[in-house]
Amino acid sequence: MMKKYQHGDVLIKKLTSPIKETKIEEYGQLKGQETDLTDKNKRWMQEDRVVIAEGEVTGHAHAFNFDNNPNVKITLYKNTDRYGESSQSDTPDFMRITGGPATITHEEHNPIQIPNGDYEVSQVREFDYISLEARRVVD
Amino acid sequence: MQEIVKELLSRFSFIKERQNKNGRYNKFYARNGKFWCYRAFGKYIFKHKGVVYATWSLPDSAEEGMKNSIFSCDKTGFGEKPKQGHGSSYYVTYMLEHLQIDHVSKHHSVSITGTIMSKNSEMIEKGVEDEKHRAIYCPQYYYLSNEPKVKYPFCVNMWFNWDGSPSKDTLENNEYYKYSKAMLNAYLEGMRMRTNRMATSRRADKKAIALVDRAELSNDWSNVDAADTFNIRNVSTRRKMLSHFTVEQIVAAQNPETVDTDELNGSKYELIKFPQTVDENAPFTHCYYLKMLNVSTGETHLEGVAPYIENNDTVFGPFAKRNTLFSETVQAALAWRDRDVKDKSDSSYQSDGEKNKTFDKAVKVYNQPVALS
Numbered sequence: 001m002m003k004k005y006q007h008g009d010v011l012i013k014k015l016t017s018p019i020k021e022t023k024i025e026e027y028g029q030l031k032g033q034e035t036d037l038t039d040k041n042k043r044w045m046q047e048d049r050v051v052i053a054e055g056e057v058t059g060h061a062h063a064f065n066f067d068n069n070p071n072v073k074i075t076l077y078k079n080t081d082r083y084g085e086s087s088q089s090d091t092p093d094f095m096r097i098t099g100g101p102a103t104i105t106h107e108e109h110n111p112i113q114i115p116n117g118d119y120e121v122s123q124v125r126e127f128d129y130i131s132l133e134a135r136r137v138v139d
Numbered sequence: 140m141q142e143i144v145k146e147l148l149s150r151f152s153f154i155k156e157r158q159n160k161n162g163r164y165n166k167f168y169a170r171n172g173k174f175w176c177y178r179a180f181g182k183y184i185f186k187h188k189g190v191v192y193a194t195w196s197l198p199d200s201a202e203e204g205m206k207n208s209i210f211s212c213d214k215t216g217f218g219e220k221p222k223q224g225h226g227s228s229y230y231v232t233y234m235l236e237h238l239q240i241d242h243v244s245k246h247h248s249v250s251i252t253g254t255i256m257s258k259n260s261e262m263i264e265k266g267v268e269d270e271k272h273r274a275i276y277c278p279q280y281y282y283l284s285n286e287p288k289v290k291y292p293f294c295v296n297m298w299f300n301w302d303g304s305p306s307k308d309t310l311e312n313n314e315y316y317k318y319s320k321a322m323l324n325a326y327l328e329g330m331r332m333r334t335n336r337m338a339t340s341r342r343a344d345k346k347a348i349a350l351v352d353r354a355e356l357s358n359d360w361s362n363v364d365a366a367d368t369f370n371i372r373n374v375s376t377r378r379k380m381l382s383h384f385t386v387e388q389i390v391a392a393q394n395p396e397t398v399d400t401d402e403l404n405g406s407k408y409e410l411i412k413f414p415q416t417v418d419e420n421a422p423f424t425h426c427y428y429l430k431m432l433n434v435s436t437g438e439t440h441l442e443g444v445a446p447y448i449e450n451n452d453t454v455f456g457p458f459a460k461r462n463t464l465f466s467e468t469v470q471a472a473l474a475w476r477d478r479d480v481k482d483k484s485d486s487s488y489q490s491d492g493e494k495n496k497t498f499d500k501a502v503k504v505y506n507q508p509v510a511l512s
Contacts, residue, residue, distance in 0.1 A: 004477070006508040011477055013506075110512040124476045127443040129415065129426045133457050134445060 006124075008109045009137040010053050010062045012095070015118040019077060019094050044076050044092060052076065052104075052121060053091045060107040068103040068111070076121075095119045141238045143179050144212045147191045180237060182209065189213060193237070210234045216306055218298035231297045232279060240303035241284045244293075247277040247330070277326045278319045290327070292319035347371045351379050366392035386441050390428055398427075401469035404511050406432045408469040415446075422458050423448050429472045444472040454495060461498035474505040 003014035044051050049063040064074055076092035101113040123136045176183040182193040187201045191212045198204030209230050210217055217238060219231055235242050278292040283303050291305050294315040298306040309316050347367040354360045365384040371377045380389070393413035401408050412425040423446035430441050445457070447464040456462075464471045465480065474480055480503050 002479070002506045004479075004506050004508040006477075006511045008512070011508075106512075112510040112512045114510075122478060124442075125478065126476065127427070127445045127457075129443055134462070137442065 005112060005114055005119075007062055007104050007112055008106055009123050010091070010104075011122045011124060012104075012114060013120045013122070015094075015120055017118075019096060019118045050074055050076070052095070053123060058107075062104055062106045062109075064102050065105055068105065069100075071099045072102045073098045074102060091123055092121050095121050141240075143177060143184060144191050144193075144217070144238065147177075147184065147186050176204075182237070210237070212238075216298055216300045218306070218309070219296050220298070221296050231293045231295070232281075234299065235281060235303060240299075242281045242303055243284060243287070244279065244281045245290075246279040247326070275322065275325050275329055278323050280323055290323060292316070292323040294319040343367070344371060348376050351376050354383075355379065364392060365389045390441055393426075395428070399468045403469070403473070403505075404507055408473070410444075410467070410469045410472050412447075412467075422451070422453055423463075427464065427472065429469070429476065442476065445475050447471070460495045465498075465503045470505040471503070474503065477505070479504065479506050 002016075005012040046061075046063070048067070049061070049065045051061045051063045054061040064072065075096040075098075077094035077096075078092055096118050097114060097116050100116045103111050103113050105111045125134045126137050127134050176185040176194075176197065178184075182195065183197050183204070184191060184193050185198070185201070185204055186192075187205065192204050192208040193210055193212075194204050194208050196207075198207065205211070210219055210233075217234060219234075232244060235244075278294070280290050280292045282288070282290050289304075294313065296309075296313060296315060298309050298313075300306050305316065347363075348371060350363050350367070351371070354363045360383055363380075363383070365380070365388045368377060368380045368384065368389045371380060384392075390411070390413070395411040395413040397409050397411050399410040409430040410427060411430055412427045415421065415423060415426045425446060427444050427446050428441045429444050445463045447467045448458065448460075451458070451460045451463055453459050453463075461480075464475055480498065480501050
C-alpha cells in the first residue's frame with residue numbers, strides 16, 4: 001500500500017524506490033533542484049521558506065518554513081516529459097527529504113510532519129462540468 | 140476529359156488523332172515504344188483491351204500503367220478496380236472532378252460521440268471489428284447537382300456510372316462503401332439531432348440570461364432558478380449566478396441523488412449525481428460531485444469528480460475510460476481525485492487504446508492518507 005500524505009490540495013506520495021532509479025526510466029530526464037535552506041536563488045525558494053504550491057489569488061502556500069525545519073534538506077525535482085517540455089504546474093513533481101522529518105505548513109491547514117524519503121508530489125483534481133474537463137484544485 | 144475518354148472508348152478511336160490548339164499532337168509513346176498515351180488535363184491516358192486508364196506519369200508499360208492508374212474507364216462507367224490503382228478514396232474523389240461530372244464534394248469535421256465501431260481498411264477486408272474503438276466521423280461525400288438530397292460517400296474501389304452515381308455493384312457488394320454509407324448516415328442523423336439540441340440549448344440560454352438581467356436590474360432574484368446555471372453558456376452571466384447562489388444551492392436545485400456514502404479519513408463522504416444538461420451530446424448521463432467535510436476548516440464542500448460511464452469504451456479525451464470513475468463509489472471518486480490509479484506502464488510509448496488496457500489491469504483502490512490536514 002502506498003503511503004500518502006495529504007495537505008489540503010497537495011498530495012505527497014511515498015515512492016517505493018529512490019527517485020533516480022525508477023522515475024528516470026519512466027518519465028525521462030529529471031532536472032534536480034537542490035533547495036537547502038541557504039540557497040535563495042532557486043525556483044521554489046522564498047525568503048524564509050521552500051514553497052511547493054502557492055495559491056494564485058490568496059498567496060497562501062504549502063511550504064517548509066526555515067524555523068520549523070532546522071537542518072532539513074529538501075531536494076525538489078521537476079518532471080521533464082519525453083518531448084523535453086516541463087509540465088505546466090509550478091508544483092514540483094518529486095521531492096527528497098533528508099535530515100527530517102520535515103514539517104509542511106499552510107495558512108488554512110494544520111501542519112503535518114513528513115519523514116525522510118523520496119516522494120511524488122501532485123495536487124488533487126476536480127472535474128468542471130461547465131468546461132467538461134479536469135483541473136487542479138487550488139486552495 | 141470525359142469527351143476524350145469516351146472518344147477513346149469508341150470503336151473508331153484507332154483512326155483518330157487528337158491535336159491541340161497549336162496544331163501539335165498530344166501523343167506520347169511509352170518508354171517501351173509499344174503503346175501510346177494522350178497527354179491531357181495533366182494526366183497520361185491510354186487504352187488497353189477496351190479499358191481507358193489515366194496515370195500521373197508516363198508509364199513504362201501497359202502493365203505498369205494499369206497498376207499505377209488513378210482511375211480506369213470502360214463503357215459501363217469509371218472508377219477504381221480492386222488491386223488496381225492506388226487503393227485510396229483520395230483518388231476516388233478526384234475521378235469525378237477530372238471527368239467533369241457535375242457534383243458537389245463535402246466533408247464536415249465536427250466530431251460526434253461515437254456509437255459505431257471504427258474500422259480501418261484492413262478490418263473491413265478481414266470482416267472484423269474492434270470494440271474498443273467507437274466513433275462517428277464524417278466520411279467525405281458528394282451529391283449530384285441535380286439530385287442534392289441523395290448523398291454518396293467516397294470509398295476505396297468505387298465504380299461510378301457515367302451519370303456520376305455509384306454503380307449497382309458498388310452499392311450492393313463493395314464492403315468499404317457499405318461501411319462508409321453506414322457511417323455517413325449515422326453522422327448526418329447525429330448532426331441533425333445535434334442541431335436540434337443546440338437550438339433548444341440556445342433558447343434555454345437566452346431565457347436564463349434574460350431572467351438574470353431582469354433580476355439584476357430589479358434586484359429581485361425570486362424568478363431565477365439556480366438550476367439554470369448549467370444552461371447558461373455565457374461566462375459573465377454564469378459568474379453572476381455563481382455570485383448570487385452558492386455551489387450547494389446550485390447542486391441542490393438539480394435534485395441530486397446520493398449513490399454512495401463512506402466514512403474515511405475521519406470524515407463522512409457522499410457521492411452525489413444529477414442528470415447532466417450541459418451537453419446532451421457528451422458521453423455521460425450524470426454529473427458527479429463529492430460532498431465532504433473539510434477536516435481543517437470544518438466546512439462542508441463539494442468537488443466535481445469525473446463521471447462514471449457504464450460500459451465505457453471511449454479511448455480519447457476527458458471521458459476516456461482511464462479518465463473516468465472506475466465505479467460509482469466514494470472510494471473510486473477519491474481515487475480519481477488523488478490520481479491513485481496509475482495507468483502508466485514501463486514502456487516508453489503507449490497508444491490511447493493501450494493506456495485503457497493498462498488501466499483495466501491496474502489495481503484500483505483508494506489509498507487513505509497516513510496524515511491529512
